[in-house]
Amino acid sequence: MLTVASEQLPDRALPQQWLLSGEQAAFEAVFRAYYGRVYALAYRLLGCRAAADDVAQEVFLKLYRHPLQPGREHNLLAWLLTVASNLAYNSIRADRRRLARETLSEMPGQDSPIESAEQALAAARVRAALAELPERQARLLLLRQADLSYAECAQALGVSPSSIGTLLARAERAFVERFTAEAQRAQRRTG
Amino acid sequence: MSICPDEGTLRAYLDGEDDYGGVTAHLAGCARCPAILAALRSEADQARAAVTALDAVSEPATTAAWRRFQARAEQPAHPSLKRRLQDMKYDLRYRALRPALAATALVALALSLAFVAPLRGAAAQFLGIFRAQQIRVVLFDSERLRELSAYPGGLFTDVTLEQPEVVAASGPEEATLLAGYRVLAPNYLPEGISDAAVLMVTPQRQARARADLAVARAMLVAAGLPTDALPGDPDEQRPVIFATIPPQVSATYGQGPTQLAIHQLGSPQVEVPEGLDLPRLGQYGLQLLGLSPEEAARLSRQVDWTTTLVLPIPADVASAREISLRGTTGYLLQGADDEGREQVMVLWEENEILYAVTGAIPAEEALRVAESLR
Numbered sequence: 226m227l228t229v230a231s232e233q234l235p236d237r238a239l240p241q242q243w244l245l246s247g248e249q250a251a252f253e254a255v256f257r258a259y260y261g262r263v264y265a266l267a268y269r270l271l272g273c274r275a276a277a278d279d280v281a282q283e284v285f286l287k288l289y290r291h292p293l294q295p296g297r298e299h300n301l302l303a304w305l306l307t308v309a310s311n312l313a314y315n316s317i318r319a320d321r322r323r324l325a326r327e328t329l330s331e332m333p334g335q336d337s338p339i340e341s342a343e344q345a346l347a348a349a350r351v352r353a354a355l356a357e358l359p360e361r362q363a364r365l366l367l368l369r370q371a372d373l374s375y376a377e378c379a380q381a382l383g384v385s386p387s388s389i390g391t392l393l394a395r396a397e398r399a400f401v402e403r404f405t406a407e408a409q410r411a412q413r414r415t416g
Numbered sequence: 417m418s419i420c421p422d423e424g425t426l427r428a429y430l431d432g433e434d435d436y437g438g439v440t441a442h443l444a445g446c447a448r449c450p451a452i453l454a455a456l457r458s459e460a461d462q463a464r465a466a467v468t469a470l471d472a473v474s475e476p477a478t479t480a481a482w483r484r485f486q487a488r489a490e491q492p493a494h495p496s497l498k499r500r501l502q503d504m505k506y507d508l509r510y511r512a513l514r515p516a517l518a519a520t521a522l523v524a525l526a527l528s529l530a531f532v533a534p535l536r537g538a539a540a541q542f543l544g545i546f547r548a549q550q551i552r553v554v555l556f557d558s559e560r561l562r563e564l565s566a567y568p569g570g571l572f573t574d575v576t577l578e579q580p581e582v583v584a585a586s587g588p589e590e591a592t593l594l595a596g597y598r599v600l601a602p603n604y605l606p607e608g609i610s611d612a613a614v615l616m617v618t619p620q621r622q623a624r625a626r627a628d629l630a631v632a633r634a635m636l637v638a639a640g641l642p643t644d645a646l647p648g649d650p651d652e653q654r655p656v657i658f659a660t661i662p663p664q665v666s667a668t669y670g671q672g673p674t675q676l677a678i679h680q681l682g683s684p685q686v687e688v689p690e691g692l693d694l695p696r697l698g699q700y701g702l703q704l705l706g707l708s709p710e711e712a713a714r715l716s717r718q719v720d721w722t723t724t725l726v727l728p729i730p731a732d733v734a735s736a737r738e739i740s741l742r743g744t745t746g747y748l749l750q751g752a753d754d755e756g757r758e759q760v761m762v763l764w765e766e767n768e769i770l771y772a773v774t775g776a777i778p779a780e781e782a783l784r785v786a787e788s789l790r
Contacts, residue, residue: 256485257478264476269467278476282485287583287590289489304593311586344469351466370467375433381589383601383790390433391424394456397463404466 256285259302263309266367270313272352280312306371307381310364317356350411354404362396369393418442426453430460552726553736553747553763554702554715573628574656578621585615585665594619595663597682597769602669604788606781609670618664625657639704645696658687676775676785683768698726727763741786742766748779762786 263284268277284305355363361382368378379386421429421439426449429439443449585591591599594617605611633643662682669676695716702712705728729736729749736749739762746764760782762773773786 253482256482260478260481261476264481265470268476269470278481278484281476281481282488285485286488289485304590307589307593308586311590315586348470351470354466366463366467370464375428375431380592383588383592388424390426390428390431391422394423394427394459397456397459400463400466401459404462 252289255288255301259305260285262302262371263305266306266309266371267313269367269370270310270352270355270363271316272349276316277313280309280316283312284309300377302371303373303377303381306368306373310367310381314360314364346411350407351404354400354407357403358396358399362392362399365389365392366396366400420446420449423452423456427456427460429453430457552715553738553749554705554707554726554728572625573654574624574626576625577623580619580621583617583619585617587615588613591615591617591665591667595665595680595682597662597680599665599680600678600771600789601667602678602785602788603790604784605669605676606674606777606785609674609676611669613667613669616666616668618666620663621661623659623661626654627657628654635704636700639700641700641703642696645700660685673776676773676777678785678789679770679772679774681770683765683770739783741783742789746786748783750779 260281264277264281267280268274271277271280287308288301288305355366358366365378365382368381373381375389376386378389382392384392418438418441421442425439430453443453583594585594588599588601599615601613629646633646636643636646661684664679664681666680667678669678699712699716702715703709707715735751736747739746739748741762741764744764744766746762749761749763751759759774759776760779762771762779762782762785764771764786771786771789773782775782
């Protein structure tokens with residue numbers, strides 16, 4: 226049974242302690258520190274709690290079973306979020322029709338009982354706009370929203386850091402255009 | 417007034433990503449850019465507000481998630497995934513070219529080096545450590561290889577190569593982080609081959625082999641070659657050769673006979689014992705493999721043994737010709753697999769990374785894929 230003591234550690238010390246010590250005792254602290262952000266990114270893309278949790282669990286399992294090499298400089302959060310976006314997009318590509326049904330018609334009470342119908346529909350419109358963007362643009366938006374730096378985003382996307390400004394401006398403009406159009410379509414549907 | 421910065425510069429200025437003192441000064445004197453900056457800020461704010469609102473509808477229960485993780489972490493990897501990994505390793509090793517070719521090109525490079533070892537020069541004599549920066553393919557008579565393999569006692573014994581668990585990567589970005597070097601992906605694939613890659617990362621491995629210098633001496637004597645290039649110290653007649661093979665990334669595209677594979681491997685580091693006259697031994701090794709004395713001497717003079725990875729390829733397995741690609745020199749190997757299908761391999765080294773593109777596709781297509789890697 227994997228049982229470890231939970232410790233409050235400085236944010237930067239978390240990955241290093243676990244990587245250097247190799248002790249499972251530090252892994253729980255890493256999990257608790259970063260799970261929420263990994264889950265949040267997956268949920269933004271997938272719009273389903275269960276699917277987001279599956280992706281987040283898979284990300285930490287990858288890390289747990291194959292730790293990054295100790296003694297080297299690592300940005301663990303950037304690694305976790307990059308892998309999470311990869312896995313989420315793999316899931317989206319595998320079942321696009323299922324995602325379209327869930328993002329546009331998912332009603333509260335099935336997945337989020339405390340949400341209002343309005344909140345759930347607004348979230349669905351945001352995910353629909355994200356789904357219409359080229360994948361790289363959507364990933365950049367989400368990684369920046371997760372507070373990854375330009376350098377970290379560049380590494381995650383395989384582009385030069387100097388191109389992030391241009392890519393981000395285009396991604397935000399494209400998103401706003403699609404989100405606005407989605408909101409107008411919704412308004413016409415409801416009269 | 418200075419030249420107006422482009423949109424990307426203005427957007428980065430908004431995020432304070434760099435020292436844009438020049439932008440600040442420009443904005444103070446430009447009638448156009450402040451309006452552009454304001455529009456960028458508006459779009460950024462709208463996008464952030466919309467995406468951030470997604471979080472409000474769902475809060476993760478971390479403690480419950482940790483309990484679920486504990487339960488999953490104690491389970492073995494999914495058996496179907498393990499079987500898939502085994503099948504994938506089998507395909508990668510045996511599907512493309514014959515095992516001898518695939519192995520020498522990609523997987524057990526230290527062992528292939530050891531087979532024609534020792535083949536390194538001045539630097540190795542001092543440090544016993546070298547790392548390849550370029551490749552040289554040498555075709556040899558495989559019958560000679562079989563004769564040498566059958567030599568009583570065996571030239572190399574106690575051969576070990578670590579077999580770590582191969583990891584599936586979700587994309588080039590994760591593969592890059594796992595491998596520790598930039599993993600390239602193709603921008604071009606032949607028609608009919610899916611662009612959905614299956615990426616497998618083999619972690620760093622250690623290999624070792626013990627060389628029996630008495631056997632080496634007997635081989636040289638039998639071939640009429642001098643033995644003074646070998647150390648005469650009786651206590652050092654079975655030295656150990658170590659190799660560190662960096663992480664390998666293998667990407668496969670498509671399935672079945674049209675499958676295309678792209679392999680990337682960091683340059684291996686090999687340690688050989690001091691006291692060996694490595695250039696001469698390399699020359700004699702090539703002669704043992706069937707090259708004439710003149711060919712062996714010529715090749716030995718042309719090659720910088722401190723930085724060149726010499727890959728022996730059996731002549732009855734594949735043909736090889738030197739090619740120019742990506743600003744460097746590589747090789748195009750062509751041969752038939754076990755099912756008789758014509759296979760090609762484009763092989764080159766770039767920034768101390770070995771690359772190979774393989775598949776049952778026309779050579780021009782393989783070259784185009786290789787050129788498209790970014």
